[in-house]
Amino acid sequence: MTRILVMGANGKTGRCVVEALSTREEAIVRCASRFETSASHATFDWELRQTWRPALEGIEALYLVKPASTETNPDVRDQMAALLDCAPELRRVVLLSEIDAGTRAEDLDERRVERLIENSSLEWTILRPHWFMQNFADPSFYLSQLKTEGRVSVPTGGHATSFVDTRDVGDVAAAALLDRSHAGKHYTLTGPASHTWADAMSMISFVSGRQFSYEDAPLEPYLAERASPYALRKFADHNRAVYEFLCSSASSAISEDVQQALGRPARTFETFVRETGPLWR
Numbered sequence: 001m002t003r004i005l006v007m008g009a010n011g012k013t014g015r016c017v018v019e020a021l022s023t024r025e026e027a028i029v030r031c032a033s034r035f036e037t038s039a040s041h042a043t044f045d046w047e048l049r050q051t052w053r054p055a056l057e058g059i060e061a062l063y064l065v066k067p068a069s070t071e072t073n074p075d076v077r078d079q080m081a082a083l084l085d086c087a088p089e090l091r092r093v094v095l096l097s098e099i100d101a102g103t104r105a106e107d108l109d110e111r112r113v114e115r116l117i118e119n120s121s122l123e124w125t126i127l128r129p130h131w132f133m134q135n136f137a138d139p140s141f142y143l144s145q146l147k148t149e150g151r152v153s154v155p156t157g158g159h160a161t162s163f164v165d166t167r168d169v170g171d172v173a174a175a176a177l178l179d180r181s182h183a184g185k186h187y188t189l190t191g192p193a194s195h196t197w198a199d200a201m202s203m204i205s206f207v208s209g210r211q212f213s214y215e216d217a218p219l220e221p222y223l224a225e226r227a228s229p230y231a232l233r234k235f236a237d238h239n240r241a242v243y244e245f246l247c248s249s250a251s252s253a254i255s256e257d258v259q260q261a262l263g264r265p266a267r268t269f270e271t272f273v274r275e276t277g278p279l280w281r
């Protein structure tokens, strides 16, 4: 039996990790959240250190979602190092990172966090997923704008994106949490095909019966609009890295890592759209 803590257990990937582990008898799962949501719940808040140790007590494997850096907690890497010190029984960690994190400057948070895990004495697996399909179904991403304005506006320069289904992220994470054969691997997680955002809107329009459109936002004004003079410089650097990648031909590259990790192909965008159709009506 492996005692596992899943961070962000109500989030887009965390809930899929919990779902994937629910059929595995060898897993005892604890769901971390700031809010009490289930019997297997552990209160966990990056902002409240007193919640860390109780949530991690007895935990052997961790699905780790990094915190957002804030004015009060600006160093995400140091915060994560302090968290690992609260978990003496931990032996395996699966880190949720991001596509392209491996090519980013070493002083950016994504890479510093990856290095922390890579250099630890733990068995580790690093997941680098591309843009989630489920962002189109999340009110805090595009769902609200789609429903109210019927459009989404993001810079891609017309390049296609190999969106990944968060259920595949969850399945790979569950496999890595339970099986040491995934240790020491970086998995780049994408879907099995790439789609322009205009095509994505056409597919969503087709299944929902509503007309949705995509507008290619010019990159620099889009970044400038999101840059607040009060925000940490690293937010702007991170946003630039993310959207420059989305505006490059590399964003359409397809990885075989879901197939390699799970022995089955990644879920398609068409399947996600078909199953989610009623949400956009």
Ligand SMILES: NC(=O)c1ccc[n+]([C@@H]2O[C@H](COP(=O)([O-])OP(=O)(O)OC[C@H]3O[C@@H](n4cnc5c(N)ncnc54)[C@H](OP(=O)(O)O)[C@@H]3O)[C@@H](O)[C@H]2O)c1
Residues within 6 Å of the ligand: 007, 008, 009, 010, 011, 012, 013, 014, 032, 033, 034, 035, 044, 045, 046, 047, 065, 066, 096, 097, 098, 099, 128, 129, 130, 131, 132, 135
């Ligand atoms: N969105 C994408 O396309 C994408 C692609 C690649 C990688 N990622 C990575 O995925 C991660 C998050 O993804 P997301 O933005 O899509 O969000 P999400 O996973 O849908 O939700 C964020 C989760 O973070 C938890 N959370 C928020 N504040 C917290 C705090 N102070 N302490 C503890 N937990 C807290 C929330 O849990 P509770 O509310 O239950 O506490 C929620 O479950 C990021 O690290 C991002 O880099 C995202």
